[in-house]
Amino acid sequence: MSDVIAGVGALLDPTVLLCLIIGTLLGTLVGAVPGITATMAVALATGFTLTLEPIQGLAVLLSIYVAAQFGDRVPAILVNTPGTPASIATTFDGFPLAKAGRAGVALTSSALVSAVGSLASILILVFLAQPIARIALSFGPIELFALVVFGMTMMVGVSNGRIAKGLAAGAVGLLLGAVGRDPITGDHRFTFGLPELTSGLPFIAVIIGVFGLAEIFNQIIEARRGGTASPIEQLGRWWPDRAERRTLVKPTAIGTGIGAVVGVVPAAGGDIAGIIAWDQARRASQHPERFGKGSLEGLAAPDSASTATMGGSVTTTLALGVPGDSVMAVMLGSMIVWGLQPGPSLFVENPDLVFSISGIMIVATLAALGLALVRMQGVVKLLKLPLNALAVVIITFCMVGTYAVQNSVFDVIVMLVFGIVGLGMKRWGFPAGPLVLGLILGPLAESNLRRGLLIDGPFAAFQSPIAASLIALSVFALIAPAVLRTLKRRSKPRADAAAPR
Amino acid sequence: MSRFRTATIGLTAAAAAAVLLTGCVDRAGADTAPDAFPTGDITFYTPTQAGGATDLTARTLATALESELGVSVIVDNRPGGAGSVGMEHVAGQAADGHTIAVLPVEVAMLGHLDYDTDPADYDFLAQVNSQPGTIAVPADSPYETLGDLVAAAEAAPGTITISNAGAGSIWEAGALELGSAAGVEFQGVPFDGGAPAVTAAVGGQVDAVVAGIGETAPAHEDGRLRVLAVFTEEPAPALDGVPTATEQGFDVVIGSWAVVAAPVGLDAAVRSTLEDALQVAAESAAYIEFIESSGNIPLFLGAEETTAFVSAEHERFGTLLAGR
């Protein structure tokens, strides 16, 4: 108990509060700007926070980490551009909701469920850190491969009914993920002699291109002569009504659960959790047909899931000294320099630190939620801009944001090229979700499978109970919907409108 | 009205954050004679992401260099292509001393790995640290000494798995060097960076890991890993009581390092100004504390010694990596 008091007491220092506020503001801002990810913001801030005391420094870094998860939802919902990769799945239903005139409800609901996911996962951190962290260590390469395979089955769900084109887009995504150095032998693949490509296609640039730029390009193309109307005519109500609030409960619970589990797994973060949660919530929903067309459930699941990964990631990092995601990998470096060596001994030597960190994250969550609710009405005014001004803002911010990731003009060119690719995909009926899923998961799948084969030989996947059950689950996820559909069709012979979309 | 308020809040926050982040760096010291070096801001490139060890090395040195040279030293990250993108960018800049860079060990390796990087493109100014290599096994491993591990690999060639930080990384080269020194074959398992490679050893998925001392020493301390050997000439201060590989009969001395360099063709006077400033920076308390806190060894070697060192390493990696 005294650890709790000591840990939380350390936060009462006014400078800590100041650091928290600055971190929250910065986090929300960088989250909302496409290109700049939480990882990058934390990395940039590290150079400065190292000069602060550990608690103050952690307050800045953790609140950036938390608040970026709130900021990145705004462009995802309003302009179909994920602010950070964690909100890729937010675009699936967030943008359709906004186009349907319900941006207000979407933004508010998103902020609320994100806060729920974050708070729930922090409670898990407080109470279950050590036992959960032990599970994380049993995730070796082959288990990670199996998890990634499970993630890839989501391509079907994300294809939104256009399965052949969706899978084709997914396969092209896998191909794009294979660009760069071979993860095991180091051979250069599909790099065409460009050194920039040896570290792989910059995936943030690709995401911004196919989601954000493609959307705005399409609007420019479709605009009637002289018509400069904004794509989103109205925002609608701000607060979800009672019925809407009720529909949020189930997907939020599913999302939080999935996020907490995925967060614990080393190296898997909010982007993967969000996509898995979206698909699982769709399966569990009474209205799966609305997913992808503006479903509040389809918004709540990924948003709560990606914030819920934070508790798990921090848990893994603190309890094992193993980074739970890319932000934590950067933060781990800072903690070591501060003399706070994460790992089992942290809980013996600095037990109060766990409570300080949880306290910082809870306050940052509440601050980011408050900021999200207050600020949104102002930010959203952006959309009242006519199309030409909106297009200018989106194009320039995407360009400079992408440049800023690696100070690289090459990345900006990649983004523009994928803006055009994304436009082509849109016009020819290919969904963008599977492409990005393939790009993110492809390298993880290949490298971990090959590592697993190096370590355990050809039957690696069957020797690990975790891997074997995840693969069985993937097969089930692919087959079950087809079986269920057949059963349903038999029991209900009336030809229900299998609307060809 | 509310739009205006939001904008005001945003601007105030931005200004406050900018002030806090900029800190109290003194920018007013540029009172040198007009023809003397430096005549303007210095760009200090790192070919890595912000936040990593190389980046923080640059940032810590930059602070000390600013007060020493009296101009702003701006750190510019150019990551990508295992560092080759940034290195080639630096090689293409003007050699006027206003462009310098922290270059990691990859500068001597990438040329042997299908990249166009060549140490001859740079004037080396100083070596600023060294990061000794180590080999470690999971805490519950049956191997107590390096000899045990080598004997196991002798008994069943290619079955002892050793994780490393990636294909073509210095730690893959470290495991290769150990294998050739001991005359056995290990199964290398490249991961995507040092942290996941160490994690695989902590989790017991591989038999051993070759990684930097900064990554293995903390885990050794709290009993998650057991470091079997340090690949240095002298025992490392960060790992008290752990023998070197040489002491155990395997002549392996390998590690990562960082040097400061400029594009080739630097004026001799400019070079010595930078060299002197770097010596002060590398011997400053803040820098030494930063390097030591991450388990590595701070040091300073002058321009001539560094040039000789890098070319020796370049040659050595040529033979070592040809055998991959």
Next chain:
Amino acid sequence: MTAMVEERTVQATEVNDLEQAPDQPAQSTRLREILIGAGVVAVGATVLLLAQQLPAEAANSEFGSRWWPSLIGGAITLLGLAVAIVGALRPPVRDCEEPGATGIWQLLAILGLIVVYGIAWRFAHFLVVTPLLVLGIMTLLGGRGWRSLVLVPVVVTGALYGVFGLLLRVPL
């Protein structure tokens, strides 16, 4: 690679012709879907071809740098066939509106401006070239009056420079 590009251009022009057909607003045609599928098959075949030029597998393992790209190339080829077959059997409803000719020209002009901007940025400061880019795009998209042509360029440039140049210290 060139084969793929050519295939793509052929496909693009034909599709554009079809898109201008006024009497088919919602339903895609069989021909269009088959051409799209053929484009995907071409991509897959190109990948298969390129993958064979990668370094061969080492002697001791069958999983070298070649098998994964080959697997993907094969998958893309098969899925392209599937796209063509599915599209031929039941052409899907198109969820995009018809593009206007002006819109396409505007987009091409914007992309051209961005390229010029990228070149100009090597020689002039960010604060000089960015307002000109914004001004150009605004003019292209029909912006008129001082708000569109003065206020927007200044505000956008200022916001970009404030966030990235000053706050995040990105070298612009």
